[in-house]
Amino acid sequence: MSKVLELSEKHALSVEKLTMAFPHDGQLLLALEGTTLEVKRGELVCVVGASGSGKSTLLNVLAGLDLPSSGRAHVHGRVALMFQEAALLPWLTAAGNVELALELRGVKAAHRRELAHELLRRVHLEGFEKRRPHELSGGMKQRVALARALAQDADVLLMDEPFAALDAITRDLLHEELERIWNESRLTILFVTHNAREAVRLGDRVLVFTSRPGRVAQEVKVELPRPRSLDSPELAVIAGRITDRLKHEMNSRGE
Ligand code: ADP
Ligand code: MG
Numbered sequence: 638m639s640k641v642l643e644l645s646e647k648h649a650l651s652v653e654k655l656t657m658a659f660p661h662d663g664q665l666l667l668a669l670e671g672t673t674l675e676v677k678r679g680e681l682v683c684v685v686g687a688s689g690s691g692k693s694t695l696l697n698v699l700a701g702l703d704l705p706s707s708g709r710a711h712v713h714g715r716v717a718l719m720f721q722e723a724a725l726l727p728w729l730t731a732a733g734n735v736e737l738a739l740e741l742r743g744v745k746a747a748h749r750r751e752l753a754h755e756l757l758r759r760v761h762l763e764g765f766e767k768r769r770p771h772e773l774s775g776g777m778k779q780r781v782a783l784a785r786a787l788a789q790d791a792d793v794l795l796m797d798e799p800f801a802a803l804d805a806i807t808r809d810l811l812h813e814e815l816e817r818i819w820n821e822s823r824l825t826i827l828f829v830t831h832n833a834r835e836a837v838r839l840g841d842r843v844l845v846f847t848s849r850p851g852r853v854a855q856e857v858k859v860e861l862p863r864p865r866s867l868d869s870p871e872l873a874v875i876a877g878r879i880t881d882r883l884k885h886e887m888n889s890r891g892e
Pocket of ligand 1: 659
């Protein structure tokens with residue numbers, strides 16, 4: 638097997654010396670500088686960083702929504718995205734939102750309804766198929782967004798603080814849901830958050846970002862058995878160390 642093939646089979650995404658500069662007040666603002674990271678197939682990796690450390694920029698470049706100033710960011714396979722806002726179409730039902738993703742993927746009309754209902758069942762929304770977004774709670778909307786992401790049959794799911802706006806109990810349930818779906822599928826997930834506990838709750842590895850410009854300051858392998866509890870003392874110890882590192886990063890920039 639060629640070297641290139643070997644690499645592409647092992648890694649679901651790779652970022653190499655990525656730099657992203659935005660024009661700002663007549664100068665260039667560096668959001669990312671020399672960012673390098675890799676995620677293996679089937680891994681669930683969390684990026685944790687302070688606000689403004691370039692996390693969203695990284696995902697936007699990976700998703701192909703932004704072109705990098707220099708360096709490379711590559712996803713092997715199909716990408717789906719999930720944001721803090723569910724961004725559902727308000728005039729479509731929960732099922733309709735999922736069906737649209739299936740339609741865009743080229744699924745035949747005859748199969749869409751059934752498949753959408755099955756995907757909504759997978760995120761525990763049976764019985765809510767006909768509700769419109771304004772009739773759903775924040776957590777339910779994110780469940781629909783997750784079903785819609787699954788409908789895209791992606792290889793890699795990029796998640797940008799998807800649960801940041803939810804209350805603690807709902808977030809807890811969605812962590813369980815996401816972990817279960819990840820276990821059942823062969824999905825690779827890159828999950829971005831500013832919350833160290835959430836990162837340790839979910840990640841096989843946690844990549845701790847520097848403050849702007851963002852790059853990986855530290856990699857933490859999380860070896861705690863799954864499912865993990867956000868409230869466990871073991872998790873708190875690891876998250877505490879990560880938070881200290883984030884504070885150190887912010888202080889060294891004088892913030
Ligand atoms: P995070 O997601 O970690 O909070 P972002 O990636 O959103 O950080 O932003 C990193 C920095 O880049 C911030 O200072 C932000 O203001 C700046 N930035 C992000 N996108 C743009 C853009 N399109 N134009 C100009 N500046 C941007
Ligand atoms: Mg962001």
